[in-house]
Amino acid sequence: MAERLLEIRDLAIDFAHPRPAVNGIDLDLDRGEIVALVGESGSGKSMTARAILGLLPEGARARGSIRLEGQEVLGLPETELDRLRGERVAMVFQEPQTALNPVRTVGWQIREALRAHRKVSRREARARAIELLARVEIPEPEVRVGYYPHQLSGGQKQRVVLALALANDPVLLLADEPTTALDVTVQAEILELLRGLRDETGAGILLVTHNMGVVAAVADRVVVLKTGDVVETAATGALFAAPAHAYTRQLLSAVPRLPEPGDPVRLVEPVATVGEPTLRYEDASVVYPGRHGQAAFAAVDSVTLALAPAEVLGLVGESGSGKTTLGRVAAGLVPLSTGSVWIEGEDLAAIGRARLREIRRDLAFVPQDPAASLDPRMTVAESIAEPLDIHSVGDRAARRARVAELLEAVRLAAEHGSRLPHELSGGQRQRVALARALALRPRLVIADEPTSALDVSVQAEVLALFAELQRELGFACLFISHDLAVIYEVADRVAVMRRGSVVESGPIEQVFANPTHPYSRALIAAVPEPVPSSPAGAGLGEMAS
């Protein structure tokens, strides 16, 4: 018989701006229960969580009712809220890099959290801090308690954030995208930890996430939000098995998936390997010299890799694996320390600047961040036409025609051409970036995480578009991503990178079905599948790091 912890009725949040955040949400959460609040950007899921703590941004106003253990918390004065925050309800935030105070030690921050609610001596606080750090499985807590945040890894930081949240034994934990910024292997560990804590303390957890895999891995129940409205509430198993609402179905289908054992192997047309590869790395290394007593650091370490014409090579790895650097090497943005990189049979280091420009005509680059992928001062049409302008392709009319053609190719209306980037959505901007990359009909496209900042449904559309264009235009592509499922969706071959080296490469179906390197295996295993595991989600977690 579960005890009702949180009861949200008819919650609506208004901004002074025209955008309504939340329209009337109902949500219940019991002690010991993990409820996932799922939705895409702008669905209001974060605002809902923040409303529980009274931490809405300036100008936002909440109406309705939020009852915590039967007590109405909406509209409590600030001092009352301060008593509630951290003590009964705690929150874990998305970005562990910035969620901690950079100039205070971990121990200090925990002490401050304790002091907010009770008198503690320095010694008691330290003891409690060490206990908490041990509880969130930070090794050597006696040492780490004196560390500053920057001395910890991303995963450890998130554990510290968790420790802070647990400091005063709250009954309700709000976790706002707690693993989004983390690598998959770390994500798996944190999710495991969350579940363990729930089991241990019996606290309720409201998990705010956009990731269906995460939902499947840990949640007991799911609440699906779409632009401020609850579209579906169901037990996790039921939801995944039989999504009732069309939006939920769409959301689920948009999630890129890895092959299940027994799935039909994805059909990859064999790529012709005759002639020069479009891109070839020969024992390529990028070493950043050690400065001021720090050791030299090899971002890319002796990589040998080839990309055939019209082939899509997925480059996958966790943060710091060197995959982005390798992409920038091919684009000529980063010089090699040793080894060589060849484009269509020419050594980039050996040719002159003029030849390099010519080669670059056949090259394109799609950057990651949609906010920075376009010059904010140039209209969409100007941005797309820029490569044509650079190489003075055709006359003005011809260029205009080409821009129209490209807009159409990336499924944008002609009137988008006169817009400025900030007037577009993230997905639209990445499409413009794609159109711009394709303007000169390149033979090689380097795409660095082109979809990782997008919502799943948008990502699905962009990926589909990309695949279609690639088939149509037949360019070779180096596709860089941390997301194995995305790679699986678009790539013909895959190379797995770790600490600057390629640990495994091969045709996609081979690597995903039978990874030979232990790291590839761990990486693939850590991906939370958007399929609910058995009630406790067994099978997740144990892995080498």
Add this chain to the structure above:
Amino acid sequence: MSGALAAAAAPRRPSQARAALLRGQGLVGLVLVGIVVLAGLLAPVLAPYGPNEQLADGNLLESTAGHLLGTDEVSRDVLSRLLYGIRVDLLVIFIAVPIGAAIGSLVGLLASTWGFADVIAQRTFDLILAFPALILAITLATIMGPGVVTVSVVIIAAEIPIFGRLVRTSVLSVRELPYVEASTVVGASRWWVLRRHVLPNSLESLTVQLAVSMSVAVFVEGAMSFLGIGVRPPTPSLGTLINDGMRNIYVAKVQVVGPLVAVVMLVLGFLLISQSLGKARRG
């Protein structure tokens, strides 16, 4: 949601900056500066007398109908001197500062493209910045002798490192922006990147700095004239007029009011303009 936030944070078009100047703080600044500039430009029309015309009405008069701001020691109309005096400051503001800014920007550009030039430019900037502006002013005045030219040289010298550093930093940071890299990868030349991306991007921070520098220029002219190493009599300038007015403060209080108000209007105006531009830039 993150996308929407990112969009809001993205820099706007220059027209945004133009709009910022036409409302609120920016408008007040523009009006303040505009009045003084106009008064200076229209001095020959507005001034009741010549700037150096010695009148028979008596000296060190307080405000009268004929002489709103009184007369000075040698019976010149202070209002007329003020109007003409503004012109010297306009020269400093709108010629010396832009020259310094242009030289500094060019050096900064050069430094950002050529490693060797960078080392030299950086050290030179450090060197100039290591002298407090007023001490630099005194030093240069010793070598060159006082005068408008010296004031201008001091301002130019002081602005070079400021703009040099600004341009250098902004070129280097703009060059690393993803969309600039994307242009480079498809074969854009340095010149192209500079013209199409770097300059438009740096323009806003340069305008903000330009406004700040212009207010500083008014200060420098005033301080130098106050110390006797600035504009030389009989040429009126805001600094010399304040100096004269302060000297006669017990006798003709009204004398100092005009130049003081003009200086404060200019400094405040440019300050408000730079603030509003800065705000528009940050979005």
Add this chain to the structure above:
Amino acid sequence: MRTTKALPLALLALLVAVAMVSSGCGSNGGAGAATAASADETATAGDNASTDAGGTPTDGGVLKLATSFDVDPPTFFTGNNAQAFIAGSVYDRLIDYPPDSLEPQPSLAKAWKLSKDGKALTLQLRDDVTFHTGRKFTSKDVQFSIEQYADPKRVAQFQRTAAAVVGFDTSKPYEVTLKLAHPTSNIFDLLATVPILDRRTIGEFDTGKNFVGTGPFEFVSWTPGSKVVLKANKDYWGGAPHLEGAELEIVPNSQTQVSQLRAGQVDGIYDASFVDLQSLEASGQFQLLKLIGTDRALYVGANVESNVLKDPRLRQAIAYAVDRDRIANDVFRGFATPINLPWPSYSPAYSAKDNTTYTLDTDKAKQLVGEIGNVPTVPLSYVAESPNASASAQIIQSNLEAVGIPVKLEPTDVAQATKQLIGGEYPGLWVTEHSFGQFSPSTLAVTAYPFNAEQNASNFASPAYEKAADAAWESPEPKSPAALQAYKQINDILLKDLFLIELVDFDPVVAATPDLHGVTWTKRNELDLANAYLSH
């Protein structure tokens, strides 16, 4: 025989002094006697300004004065305000002049006698005088002090006169005979100027560590850029001073001096501008001590070698064109009087008639300019740091342009002005101040650089002028008929050749609280505080 090597140094110091004060109330007069200012003198400065010890003097208190100048030991004898502050109170001189005459009065010398040939001067010295160190003052100290003064290393203004003293007889402790190279009419100017130094402590004098004299106050300390502190010499031969001590604050900004005086922070200030003096006077809360007898004069110099100015008619036109009254009223706020010749009324060379030869006469000036024809632009140089020179130059410019002489103002700094003055390098006209009119007339012709017959800033050379100057200097008695004849010649040349055109004469003014009484001064505006006291 006439070497002028040391003079430029003196001039430099003088010019620096002039230009640095915003009021131009510089220092540097000659020697003079210190008697109380009489009632009618102070009347010009406001009737509450009497510094006469009218009531009963109050003992005690420390007098605080302020000036822009700082002590500079190497040029101590140039006597800027700060140096004069020390010189007037720490040291005594052999004789004193009253402010309005050139009759020597006893001081350390009780009596004196000039030999028939005018080449030996015997002085009887006081035998009751000791230095602040306790040592007795004797004839040897006289010799030492005059020799120090004559040393070209020390920038002193009467150096040429001091150098004319070629021998000393110090065989008796309280009598000294000075042997002169030739009869020297201004020998008493020298004696009224040379401070009697303690020869034992001259090393400390050189570094500014200590100034030891026989005067009414003892030196306590000098903090460069900040202040000079003196305390009363209780054993002063003339009787212990009323004040306990005197301090001089060094305040570079003359406006700040005025503020400090108004705020009651100091009792007197040297460098108030004439405008401020006027308003201080008008407030009725302050007295102005017009240092009568320490005259300074503002003049326009002309480089007679310059193409335009070599025509005496043009110089005459200028003399007629300048509006001396306006300068006296507008710039000097009534503290100055128009002049044509450098002499004050008590000078033997003074002539009331000659002094009004040139007054404002625009028509005459225009007529002279018309005779010359087309006059090219004349440069007019002045030290920009000096508000008086600056304002006067602008008035002169407007005056000259009114009669058809185009003028271009050339503001310079002090160093440049000094160089131009000494080298005779002014491109055309210049405006500045000179002193020395208050001494024996020959002093001006041999000591004041602009007047020096042998070589001057105007590059004016005339055998007649040279002869007249020599005659004036070498006559043993300043008022002898021969001397008077020489003065007449000098005046005629000055008025005819007009290589410098005198404008106005004024006395420097110290503004002080009305509580200050009994202050006197020498002709070199060294305040004598021996009888000064503060009433409260």
Add this chain to the structure above:
Amino acid sequence: MVRYLIRRLPSALAVLALASVLIFLLIRLVPGDPATTLAGPGAPPQALAELRSELGLEGSLPSQYLSWVGSVVTLDFGRSFVIGGDIGTLIAEGLGNTLVLAGAALAIALVLSLLAGLAAVILDSRWLNAVLAAFSTAGLALPTFVTGPVLILVLAVLLPVFPAGGTPPGGPFEEPGATLEFLILPAICLGLPVAAALSRFLTESLRTQMRQPYVMTARALGIPRRRIVVTQVLRNALPAAMTALGIQVGYLLGGAVLVETIFAWPGLGQLIAKAIGGRDYPLVQVLLLLSVVVFVAIQLATDLIHAYLDPRVRLGGRSG
């Protein structure tokens, strides 16, 4: 920390070396021969030669430079020709006074800007923000050479609360009470623009810090807002504020020239104005170099304090 210092030192030394060359050359760029100017045009040749050798104007330029640097490094500055006295003594006295004045101005600026910044962030009231913005704008828009005389006029002459200028009778170090009285107006005059600039910077960076996620973390833990501001936000804003402060301290040196002249405060600013006015070249050289040394030292010091305050810089990269 030491490693950080070692890293910063070469560029600081390079600036010093370049500045010393520049200053050395500047003096020689002045039109006319310094010895002739100092001795006066009529000086005998022998005296001139002596002066030249004392000024270090003999020999080739490089050897002149080396001997000058050598004597400066050994703190043998020589004597001042125009002002008189030993340069070392002059500078020591001036430096003491300037440090007292600049220190007081800095203290005023720090207190005012801290108060303004904290009040703006903690109270966050609309009218208070407007008042503070007006204050800082006025502080930035009013030139020192106007505020000085106006302060004197109002607070020393019309209402004789404070002395109009000068130093206390026993010098600035004798009697703290009296010193304070004399110090307050010049310190306000010098400190006001710095206070305005600094408070503007501090408020802005405090506001930026308030938007940082760690503030949200702390608030979600129930730590009161005021406490977060004082113990966390301020601490984070300080390193950047230190750098801004360093630049402002540089301005203090320049501003001292004006303020010391207006308030008759016998410091280095007055000394340098006097030295240049009197063409006292040996003194000018040393003073210019000193101002650069002080400026560079301040930059270095603020960098070090910045490093000390920011553990990311202090401890270097991650060690765990």
